[in-house]
Amino acid sequence: MASEFSRVFSAFDRDDDGKISAAELRLCMKAALGEDVSAEDADELVASADTDGDGLLSQEEFLKLVQLEAAAEEERCRGLKEAFGMYEMKGEGCITPLSLKRMLSKLGSHQEIDECKAMICRFDLDGDGVLSFEEFKVMMDA
Known part of the structure; x- marks a missing residue:
């Protein structure tokens, strides 16, 4: 799992500086997921996990972001399952x-x-x- 995560981080870190910028995040989300994320949304995503305030995501901060997004998706799925159950x-x-x-x-x-x-x-x-x-x-x- 850790090596797989490292590969994902490396793929997002296009300039290989050990950090992921909002621009790199946008590019990779478009390429990997087909999601067109606005510059503002990418900035907000980076800011939500950027604990040192440098405007970039370290590997640890990126992991935090991935975990936050996974938790949000899990919560959304739980709500959809409840709604599905009603119908x-x-x-x-x-x-x-x-x-x-x-x-x-x-x-x-x-x-x-x-x-x-x-x-x-x-x-x-x-x-x-x-x-x-x-x-x-x-x-x-x-």
């Missing part, structure tokens, strides 16, 4: 048109089953007529 058909592990209709009715939005099918169809990536948790995550990110 899913109990025991099925998926959201069906009927379970969606029931939950929307509880929330005061009365939809016909065909409308619920159409809502699901938009994010049903595998075409099975229901939403898995992974498809639900895609839908929530849209």
Whole structure:
């Protein structure tokens, strides 16, 4: 794990100075993740973990940033699982048109089953007529 992390740090440290700048962070996030991060957001990310105030991330500070981001993603995923659980058909592990209709009715939005099918169809990536948790995550990110 430590050597893998060192490789990741080295890949982000484009100028090989032992520190990661906001510009390097932006470049690598675009190349590795396809995420286009603004200069302001990159500056904020660096500042959130920059404990010595030099405007750069050391390997230790970069690890802190990665851990903060992982914890935030874990919390987000936990919230999405709770939301998914409210909509899913109990025991099925998926959201069906009927379970969606029931939950929307509880929330005061009365939809016909065909409308619920159409809502699901938009994010049903595998075409099975229901939403898995992974498809639900895609839908929530849209």
